[in-house]
Amino acid sequence: MAGKKTMTLNLTGPEMLALEELSKKKELNKTAVLRQALRLYQMVEMRIEQGDKVMFENEVSKEKAELMLL
């Protein structure tokens, strides 16, 4: 397996705050949060390339909304 590489991240105040909040909520360190975000983004991107749509569905109302990705 390839060794790990180090990267410096420049985040705004609100972005850092969001990262810290997710980190606290998920009980993950910040690197782990970003790693999850990357996995999720790559997977969603692949499904969209294959012609799938990514939707949110409200469990109660069953209302659906599409997640838009550029």
Add this chain to the structure above:
Amino acid sequence: MSRDVSPISLYSVSENGPVDAELFHDITEEELMDWQTSWLPSLAEGMQKLKQKGVLRADWPESAHWNWRDKASKIEGLLACPCFCIKTQGMTQGMIQLNLVKSARLPQQTGRPLVFIDYIENAPWNRPKLHTPPRFKGVGSILVRAAIELSIAEEWDGRIGLHSLPQANNFYSSDCGMTDLGKDADYENLRYFEMSPDQAKAFVMKGNQS
């Protein structure tokens, strides 16, 4: 290109003892060719015998129609979908495909990330329904252990989850000690099982007791 691999052992039924095996941290073309050229013909032969014996279809292997090439091509290159396989004596004995972007459902674990088992399958000659006696034992336990170890490496404390095929419900509830959260209507009504950090510790401890 070198592969990540961990030495393990399987139990050989004919030799009544351990044989050296390897847990590879991926599934490659080599294993897919094993599936195609060895697993499939063995499955087809096994199903023929079941048919001839008049065994009820409900008792036939439930994953016999799975296409591992299709599965592999759908997840190719995805960081979220690591795989493992077990090989011994030059042949693939079991395969597992994992998913790293799902969350726990157990109360007290809800919303926390876990290693989800998308698919797990034993080679046909290791399955008691198709081969009496089975050739090797231990494939299922080792692949579940691999999922737990990955969960620990991710700092998710060993949490894992899966939807069991009906014939394997007992393996996951009794042998693995997982919690049965009931039938999942979003997953063909398969039973959803989850392992908490404590259950993961207990599973590992179980094998360490002589």
Add this chain to the structure above:
Amino acid sequence: MKIEITREWCINMAQMEGDVEVGAGLLALDPDVADTAVEANVVETGEDPQLAFGPFVQLMRRQIGLSVEELANKADVDMSDIINIEKRHHYTPEPRTVVRLSQVFELPSKRLMQLSGNADIRDRHFKEEAVRFAAKSGSIERLTNSERKAINTFVAILNKDET
């Protein structure tokens, strides 16, 4: 990632396993057709290089962005011919159809003749590559990255001189 699982652990767990099934994952198959689905898997992923021709034509067609009808018109062949080539496992088209397709795809007609079952394949390496390609081709609508990679690799092989 380092995983350490002792021999003792493996054997203890194996002996405790008993005679169990361990499968997990989506079923999505009516048990009444399980045996034919297994047979279909065996046939579809079998070792007959002619199994590569249908998927190859379909992938090339999708790669150049043509519908079945558009390809038929461009190659001046019957639409039913293209449909049969793409859908029926052991359909051997007329040599004229194969030549016309090779002109549209800009590939050596000799290789396509072999792939379509109109001529024997003597080159073992080509035969193996054809079987490998057949095994890798799926049936989803858009070309995935791996399908694109598979077809580009196979096109390079078709363009190589016969050894």
